[in-house]
Amino acid sequence: MASVGSFLAFEWPPLLRKIILTLLLAFIVFRVVRAIPKLLFALGGASAKADQPTAAFESDAVARFWLWRISLIAGFLLFGWTFVSLMPDLGFSIEVTRLAAFLIGLGILATAVEVVWRRPGKPASLVAKSLLTLYLVVLWSAWVAGLLGLMWLGIYSLLLPALVRGVGDVAQAFANRITRTGAVGVMLNVLIVRGARAVVIAAAVAWLAYVWRIRAAALAGSETGAIVISGLSNGIIILLVADLLWQLSKALIAYRMELGPKDGSNADELARGARLRTLLPIFRNVLAVFIGVVTVLTILSGLGVQIAPLIAGAGIFGVAIGFGSQTLVKDVLSGVFYMLDDAFRVGEYIQSGSYKGTVESFSLRSVRLRHHRGPIFTVPFGELGAVQNMSRDWVIDKMTLNVTYDSDVDLARRLIKKVGQELAADPEFAADTLQPLKMQGVDSFGDFAIVLRMKLMTKPGAQFTIKRRAFMMIKKAFDENGIKIAVPTVHVTGGSDEAAGAQQALNMSKAAELAAKAPVGP
The missing domain is CATH 3.30.70.100 (Alpha-Beta Plaits)
Incomplete structure (x- = not known):
């Protein structure tokens, strides 16, 4: 603010005004670039020292190493760009200007190679260092040849994963300091961590799209290449937004599932918790499919593809699948009505026909039952029929x-x-x-x-x-107390005298029958 105020307080000649303004802009950007890693190292180092106080000196040494190298590369880039952009106005020829830019590029390359061979941390093999050095030389050659889009793509593939990971770790450390709890705390944590990563990726994609759009328009002489590049860059931004929405939804659903009733809760709360644990995973799967379909259609629309015929074709295709896959449709619809009727929940023991077991999980078309002896049944909803729930109330x-x-x-x-x-x-x-x-x-x-x-x-x-x-x-x-448990027994009674008497009675009965049948004399 002091520099800007001093600059605006005086009248400057046009050439001097341009020189001072360019140097002032480079100086301010350099200070911002230098402050960002300081902040990141401060946030990350505070957590590391809190966890491992003995590693304080090592983390400080690593921070000093990277801060010095980042400052050196930023100085070469910013002040070198300032010097090269002002050289034509100061009367230097194009050849001298290009030579100065070439030397500045050599300085950046030398600094990057020195980082490869002397960076602290886990030591890399000689082959890995040599290959990485060759990769940097190829990127520098692409810059010399004017292939700026290819150069930036190579830089992103080298630095963007580590940068995204580092920014995510710092954002997580910052999010852990937030004292908000509940659903708001979960949302803030996701927004800070995933949002920080998304901002880094979006900034990289925006810059790459800007560079490629310029190169495509210059090479092709039309807007076709710029439209395609713009569609691809917008597609990446849409993917980032979809990922953020999905992570928010998934985190909120997981938080709600973990917020189940504790021991000692009443029966209604336990039943409501079991119902949520049953329905929320299905809702999460449906939401994932919905976000994925909308994302794909939006990306295709951004690329210039007419999605109206696709939607109409998808409807016709869906009708054809409905007629050809009646069993699948029956399974899905039966599952929906089972859920609406609250017929069973995760953790309950049910029986349907020859299938019985504890409900472990659901999908869109089937239920997973764990038999009490161990086997697992995966039963389509359409085959369940009448369900006997053995885990309700009493x-x-x-x-x-x-x-x-x-x-x-x-x-x-x-x-x-x-x-x-x-x-x-x-x-x-x-x-x-x-x-x-x-x-x-x-x-x-x-x-x-x-x-x-x-x-x-x-x-x-x-x-x-x-x-x-x-x-x-x-x-x-x-x-x-002398009470006996009864068991089936066979009693055999009688002896020889009883048997003889029974035989004699039987003989007398037969003699009487014969006498009654004999003819009577005259």
Whole structure:
């Protein structure tokens, strides 16, 4: 501001005014270029020193090395450009001006080669350093030959990945200092990190498009090359915007999925959390497809392609696929209605026909079931049919028990009730027991036992463990109180005297039958 004020305070001769203005612009840009790496190293170095204080001197040495080299290259580039641009006005010939530019380019090349061979950090092999040096010489040769577009493309391929990665790391370190939490914090983190990378890439693409547009118009003598280059550059910008939107959406969906109900939440919150974990991945996939399709169509439109016929053709193609792929359409639509009906969620155990298992994940056309023995079923929605959900709200397990006919049924009822109360009071089962185990009464009189019927109401999935423990406790209580569990038996009775008497009665019965059939005499 002081320099600009001093410049505007006086009247300068035209030539001197141009010289001072050009030098002032180069000086200001040089200070800005020098300040940017200082800021980046300060932000990155603060995090590194906080994590590893012993590496403070090493990070300072690396910062000094790169700051000096960046300043040297910026000085060659800016002040060299200033000097070369002013030489024709000072009376120098074109040949001398080109020689000065050539020498300045040699200085930049020498600095870059020195960076390759002396840069700190992980040491590179001799072959890698030699190849990188040759690559720099080729770029310098492209500049000498006037192939500016090719030169900038080579520079970007060499420096842009490292620059984007470094800017992203610094942006992440800056984003970590933001104290905002919740969805706003997630959005700010994505906007800062991905936005910083996108700005770097967009600036590089804009400059490259500017250089190529000039070269294309000069070489071709028309605007065709400029239109194509403009479309490609705009396509890259559209891709960056689409990537930013996708990262924002994905981060918000992941944040919402992690924001599930904690232990101790009520049943409604648990059900809502399970429903969101089921629907959000499907919504994320649909959103990814939508963003991808819109991005491709926008890029094609920017390149001059008429997308209206494509959209119409896609509609006709979609109708043809609909007729030819009825099973696929049936699967997708069935899945949509299953989701709308909230028939099942991720983590629930369901059964449909011969398929049963825990729901692990969804796709647009199928559900993934994990059987309790390990196998995985991938079932299309169209083949599910009626679904039996075994993980909703509560479950009633009814059991039967056989006791002998000489058992005290009333005592058995009291013992079963006591076992149910003990299980309901047990901390291991109390949270899962909705109604304690109790005996409903005598179910039937069997051939060898009295059949007792019992009922237990628990949360889904907990009935198996509680039932096994209940049977163990009932067996122990029955043994202690003389109640026997009935089992099928075969009783064989009688001896030799009884057998002889039975045989004699049988013979007498046969003799009486024969006497009744004999004819009567006159």
